Amino acid sequence: MPPVYTVNVILGLLGNIVALWIFCFKLKTWNPNHLFLFNLVIADFMALFSVPLRVDSLIRGHWVFEDVLCRINLFLMFANCSASIALMTVVAIYRYFRVVHPHYRFTRMTKRQAAFVLVFVWLLVISHRVPILAYNYIKDSGNNTQCFFFTPHILLLHHSILMVLMVLEFIFPLAILLFCSIRISSFLKERQMGKPDKVRKAMRVCAAIVAVFTMCFLPSTVVTIMWVICSYRSWDCAATNTIVLLSHVSLGLNFLNSALDPIVYVFSSSMFRKALLSALPLHHALRPEHRQEHAFS
Template identity: 70%
Template sequence: KHPFTHYCGGGGTGGCPPVGIQLEGLILPPVLTIDVVLGLLGNLVALWIFCFKLKTWNPNTLFLFNLVIADFLALVSLPLRIDALLRRHWVFGDGLCRINLFLMFSNRTASIALMTVVAIYRYFKVVHPHHRFNAMTKRQAALVSVFVWLLVISPRVPMLAYSHIKGSGNRTQCFFFTSYKEASRAIIILVGMHRILTVLEFVIPLAMLTFCSVRISCFLKQRQMGKPEKIRKAMRVCTAIVVVFLVCFLPTTVTTIGVWVVRTYRPWDCSAFYTFTQLTIVSLGLNFLNSALDPIIYVFSSSMFRKALCSSLPPSLRCGNDAAAENTSTSTSASASGTQTVELRSIGVRSRNEAM
């Protein structure tokens, strides 16, 4: 059995034998490797921008920075998981097993929660510009971030209290449980709570994201007053968040519900169970793709981040406005320099004439 078996239903449902062992070993390593490489590249650049290029911070910037931290927590956990899939056994011990599973599941919740906070912040800025929510200080934004992290971590803390190591010698594995027959009552309750959270933490934020996007769109179309660029900018933010949210988290939510329904109402239907299990395995790769796609949200959601990023690029690669500004600045400097040279020559000529 393999490390991701916990996510796919463990040792099978009813009389069905374990499934997905060969598929997860074939598909997940390359997919997760791509997630790690792209995620590290994008988030290292984002971290560099946040730490060394942004001169001023606002609440929105602080929320995005926390999203970077959440992505790194997932990225540092995936190499161990990739290694376990390639070796076909877990070699890092019980402590790292608990931390690894905790980080993997916490990242999903943290990413969803922080993306939702960013969307809500944008909603109040656009639709209710005079609301006191927009007067939030950086200190208050930090407290909101702490609250979000506590809300994210609290339901996952019990995962750290139990050993998830199964087997012995060089055949040990790190996963939630092997099967319902082998799992303790506490683990069964923990797995049930995890499945409920997987569904709720997708459905509720999706409803909030949809509401914010629709309200922003309607508000700006009614009061555009000749500012179509403002509409496009705000809608790009909402669209980027919703697209990343759906691509990364919808497949896992649907397949989780599918496995749950089959286990509960059709325990004899091995074909359906195998289908949903295999889809769940594939969806895991998309689940962690959010760490690679989140930098897109940073670019669309923060003008300060976007300007800092563009100003850090070579002039030929800079954004349109920044490149134009650079060219204008260069032309202005050259013009000023030329004017100054002409004036100096004129002064020199006058001085020689006066001397004669």
């Protein structure tokens, strides 16, 4: 897993630094969708800052940092997961209303109103993740000290509730994403029969968001369910170790979300896409008189 985590960090940093640069210096105008995507970048950096400590503990085979860093590390990981899910859901809902119900008041949201939505989202995300900071997740076993949230010795009701919330925060957003994607696709098929390219493009956008969401968060949800079952019954060491291994893999896929989110930015915002293309060296190398010829090559 350390090589996988390291690749995720490298790709995530490259993609999100470019995204941050485009948002801060290349976008001339901002709209609510850009604010939502910009906050998704912030959520990704929360995970990217926490991964190096996790990589170090996996390479060493044990946790060498203090209890405080263990709590902060777990808080950042799970807060990133919740924030990414919530913000991707908000982006999908906003896109749904913009396409299917363009005359609704929600589609005429101002940047100030979008900021209030974001404050609500972050308060919702942090409120049920802050309790993670209140518990000790260090498990001492001789020279094999570990920092891990899902362990059989944690049987507190609070943690069981958090596990259930983790499952629910995946199921409901996934249902919303699927609904928005299906409705957008069917609406465009009905209204844009003469523009099949536009329909296919919109369907690719929806498919990209749902695919990234499912690939990155479904495995961790399945592992969470396994830990809930494990907490209420006696499992042998081999089965428990298997779940621990699956937990590391699912965390790797969670971190992969930070590397794949820039793809969502490109698909979800035409202005972001144009700003990215204008910043590429190839775009500047093409002289205006050659761009039309290049477009047909």
